[in-house]
Amino acid sequence: PSYLKFVANATAFPSEENYDYVIVGGGTAGCPLAATLSQSYKVLLLERGGVPYGRPSLMTQEGFLTTLTNVDAFDSASQSFISEEGVPNARGRVLGGSSTINAGFYSRADPDFYKYSGANWDLRVVNESYEWVERAIVFRPELRNWQSAVRDGLLEAGVDPYNGFSLDHEVGTKIGGSTFDGRGRRHSAADLLNYANASNINVAVYASVERVLLAYSGPRGSSRSAISAIGVVYRDRVGQYHHAMVRENGEVILSAGAIGTPQLLLLSGIGPRPYLSYWGIPVAYHLPYVGQYLYDNPRNGISFVPPVPLEHSLIQVVGITELGAYVEAASNVIPFVSPARSVFIRAPSAPLYLTVATLMEKIVGPQSVGYLRLSSTDVRMNPLVRFNYFSSPIDMERCVNGTRKIGDVLRTRAMADFRFRDWYGVRNFRFVGPALPVDQSDFEQMADFCRRTVSTIWHYHGGCVVGKVVDADYRVYGIRSLRIVDGSTLTISPGTNPQATLMMLGRYVGLKLIKEREVPSEVKSDSGDL
Numbered sequence: 001p002s003y004l005k006f007v008a009n010a011t012a013f014p015s016e017e018n019y020d021y022v023i024v025g026g027g028t029a030g031c032p033l034a035a036t037l038s039q040s041y042k043v044l045l046l047e048r049g050g051v052p053y054g055r056p057s058l059m060t061q062e063g064f065l066t067t068l069t070n071v072d073a074f075d076s077a078s079q080s081f082i083s084e085e086g087v088p089n090a091r092g093r094v095l096g097g098s099s100t101i102n103a104g105f106y107s108r109a110d111p112d113f114y115k116y117s118g119a120n121w122d123l124r125v126v127n128e129s130y131e132w133v134e135r136a137i138v139f140r141p142e143l144r145n146w147q148s149a150v151r152d153g154l155l156e157a158g159v160d161p162y163n164g165f166s167l168d169h170e171v172g173t174k175i176g177g178s179t180f181d182g183r184g185r186r187h188s189a190a191d192l193l194n195y196a197n198a199s200n201i202n203v204a205v206y207a208s209v210e211r212v213l214l215a216y217s218g219p220r221g222s223s224r225s226a227i228s229a230i231g232v233v234y235r236d237r238v239g240q241y242h243h244a245m246v247r248e249n250g251e252v253i254l255s256a257g258a259i260g261t262p263q264l265l266l267l268s269g270i271g272p273r274p275y276l277s278y279w280g281i282p283v284a285y286h287l288p289y290v291g292q293y294l295y296d297n298p299r300n301g302i303s304f305v306p307p308v309p310l311e312h313s314l315i316q317v318v319g320i321t322e323l324g325a326y327v328e329a330a331s332n333v334i335p336f337v338s339p340a341r342s343v344f345i346r347a348p349s350a351p352l353y354l355t356v357a358t359l360m361e362k363i364v365g366p367q368s369v370g371y372l373r374l375s376s377t378d379v380r381m382n383p384l385v386r387f388n389y390f391s392s393p394i395d396m397e398r399c400v401n402g403t404r405k406i407g408d409v410l411r412t413r414a415m416a417d418f419r420f421r422d423w424y425g426v427r428n429f430r431f432v433g434p435a436l437p438v439d440q441s442d443f444e445q446m447a448d449f450c451r452r453t454v455s456t457i458w459h460y461h462g463g464c465v466v467g468k469v470v471d472a473d474y475r476v477y478g479i480r481s482l483r484i485v486d487g488s489t490l491t492i493s494p495g496t497n498p499q500a501t502l503m504m505l506g507r508y509v510g511l512k513l514i515k516e517r518e519v520p521s522e523v524k525s526d527s528g529d530l
Contacts (some may be wrong), residue, residue: 003193010207010236016243019044020250022232024209026193028096028253028499029486029506031189036510038201044244046207046234048471049094050264059186062312065332067101077101084386089456092260096190099499103314106138106177109494110169110503118466129507137187138177140165141316146357149414150329151317156412159319169495173319189503197496209234209377212252212268214284227285229482251481262291262372262463263383278373285478289468291372296387297493299457300403300450301360302436304429306418310355318496324364325402326496329355356432361402365492367392372463389454399450407440459498464488
């Protein structure tokens with residue numbers, strides 16, 4: 001891709017340099033934000049991981065599971081972490097962020113998102129920003145056996161109407177967009193850097209930002225004192241430190257995600273005073289809700305082995321119900337491992353593979369609230385997170401609704417071909433892992449299934465939410481020239497998958513900042529409109 005001409009290893013950067021905007025995190029929101037701002041200003045984008053190209057498993061649909069499972073402590077594109085509830089999860093650690101390791105499903109936000117997000121929106125510019133993203137990296141998937149059957153099963157199960165191919169959030173069954181093209185090659189937020197003004201942007205990879213640099217004006221502690229972000233300190237792969245400073249009227253913008261951004265604020269001394277003091281971190285500004293209001297949408301579902309091989313497919317079809325749940329599906333080809341030391345099974349000369357088909361549901365929201373805490377003062381180490389899955393009875397009701405809908409789909413004619421016929425001619429699914437309870441009308445049995453089988457769909461968000469840590473324009477309360485533009489600001493997951501909204505957000509805020517700086521301060525409107 002053309003953007004590689006302005007990407008370099010952090011070791012190649014000077015010890016100090018000045019920019020109009022320093023963006024921390026070259027992920028789902030950070031890449032479109034940097035590309036947009038570079039049209040008018042000098043931008044530095046700092047990414048802790050490397051570039052995605054040259055990693056075959058990362059750039060194909062077939063490599064999705066491999067990317068999530070083949071991880072290491074500091075270098076893999078996916079950084080694994082486990083919540084305090086014991087649910088495995090993942091963070092993107094590569095240019096493009098989690099849009100480079102996800103399942104590629106693309107769908108715009110639920111219209112209610114704009115009403116309840118707490119941010120200021122100009123919907124005309126929102127739509128233009130979506131279109132800017134979609135022209136570059138969004139494709140219409142071609143459905144094959146499994147995804148076609150899921151579409152038909154959802155419609156038989158009453159998830160209607162059928163909305164065909166659509167990028168909009170609409171109740172019913174639809175085919176969504178995909179960031180995998182017709183050849184199965186991945187595109188991500190990193191490709192939006194191709195829009196950038198190459199003479200105005202630098203991208204440093206393997207750049208680990210350790211803290212935001214702050215400066216005080218006026219007597220500290222007085223009503224006339226003010227704190228401003230003036231730059232960041234980052235470390236390269238060989239351990240050398242670099243300072244990226246912002247010019248007058250410039251800003252530091254954090255786009256490190258729902259885990260990285262609150263972690264970096266805490267390490268920079270911005271957070272709850274008692275907690276920072278406990279860690280021995282000098283308190284720059286008491287902001288009590290940093291790391292609070294953290295959410296993750298639980299995923300529950302079933303998997304089975306079909307009687308005939310299926311193609312590899314990631315999420316392409318979605319059933320958007322009015323029951324507080326979304327139903328999606330995937331099919332994966334995985335290696336078969338024979339029983340250890342079996343005297344009857346000879347090790348095969350070539351690996352054996354089987355197909356596993358999955359139906360899953362994600363709940364709307366969620367309502368259950370978690371939090372993030374530091375595990376170390378080393379920014380490379382995962383913080384501790386707790387999502388408190390199903391602590392809200394509303395979430396549990398939505399999970400029961402969603403898993404019951406999966407049961408409805410399994411009973412449709414569209415699913416008949418995926419059952420095995422036993423010796424007596426009875427057709428049954430061969431489940432891998434827990435099956436749905438037999439009596440799906442029993443709420444307590446279904447709720448128990450939800451608790452026992454909870455996993456993540458990797459849509460965690462919050463930790464620096466609007467109205468608690470940032471204002472309606474994503475400015476950090478109490479700190480001048482510091483803004484957050486990423487999923488940490490969200491109080492709800494925007495529809496079926498957040499990546500479309502986060503890429504739109506990066507573009508949208510970039511346009512807004514350019515327009516604000518073009519308008520003289522004395523004639524700026526207080527309306528909040530773009």
